[in-house]
Amino acid sequence: MSSSTLEQVTPADGGAAPAGRRPLTGPPRKGGGTGRRIFRSSIALILLATVWELAPRLGLVDRTFLPEFSVVIGALVDLAVNGQLWQHVSASVGRALQGFAIAVIVAIPLGVLIGWYRPVAQYLNPVLELFRNTAALALLPVFVLILGIGETSKVALVVYACTFPILLNTISGVRTVDPLLIKSARSLGLSPFRLFQKVVLPASLPTIFTGLRLSAAASILVLIAAEMVGAQSGLGYLIMASQLNFQIPNMYAGIVSIALVGLVFNAVLVLLERRFSSWRPAGDS
Structure with a gap:
């Protein structure tokens, strides 16, 4: 083969690109x-x-x-500089995380039992339907009367509000696992525990994380309402106190802070979902 023929060979033909020349195509830039x-x-x-x-x-x-958005941002910066914002944010986030964590510990195992074992579902479904249709804020006076106006009633209200989205999505995730996957796993001789560990739980994770994200939003919303009724700290208290004192920029700064906290909660859960669902194709996450 002559040198003139060699120069005409391109990477698409299986040869190397000539020196000093760039390939016509390349991988897309991710940035x-x-x-x-x-x-x-x-x-x-x-x-x-x-x-x-x-x-x-x-x-x-x-x-x-x-007030103008710039004025609200200025008030937000002032609250952050003097330390008031961090005091209220830490109080609200601490209560929300406590209630959310307790709801996760209770709701996910219970949802797995109800979704996997039909007899358990038959016994518990009537009670779950009764409480699922009762709004959390409607029970706020009950929690205050029984548990007092302190931290316990607020955390308990968050637990109640967070439990049902996690529980219902866990039940749905377990029940909607592809039966073909379960039959294939059983045909390979997997024990019930290994079947649940290797097939049912991974297939249910996307639906469970949907419930977690819904519960994270519910924990913030319900807690803010509870802090408006009776609290000495927290973003709900900040908003209510600012309104009563006619500090309108501070009130909107508290509202913006709630939105930012919710975004952070959601972003953390999305990252966790991607971490635990790394086996899924990138387009499905």
Whole structure:
């Protein structure tokens, strides 16, 4: 083969690319795709902040009751600098995490039992349906009367609000495992424990994590309402005290803080889901 023929061979033909030349195609750059995704997901937030900033300035709303977004961010920074924000955030997050952790410890094993063993479901379903349709905030006076106005009643209310989303999604996840997977595992001679460990639990994880994310949001919302009723610290207390003292920027700063805490909770759960579901294809996570 002559040298002129060798120069015409390309990587697609199985040969190496000639020296000094770049291949016509290459792997897509991940950085650009990630940047575009972040930009697209931020457009709605940027528009919301812009509308919030312009509406009071243009006189569309009274800035006394809805100050500019920049003013709210300034109040948020001031609360962070003087330490009040961290005091209230740590109080709320501590209560929410305690209640959420107890709900996870109780609801996931109970959901597995109900989903895997039909007799257990027949006994417990009537009670679960009764309490599932009772709003957590409707029971707030009951928790206060029985457990007092201190920390115990607030944590117990969070446990109640978080339990049912986790429980119901765990039951659904266990019951909707592909029967073909279970039959295949049994045909390989797996014991019931190994069957549950290797097949049922991994297949149920996406649905269980959906319940965890719903419960994380519920824990914050219910706790804020409880702190508004009776508390001396927490974001709910901050919002209510700021409204009563007509410190409107501080009130909105507390509301923004709740949204940020919720985003952090959700992001942590998404990372955990990806960690425990690493066996799944990237497009399914």
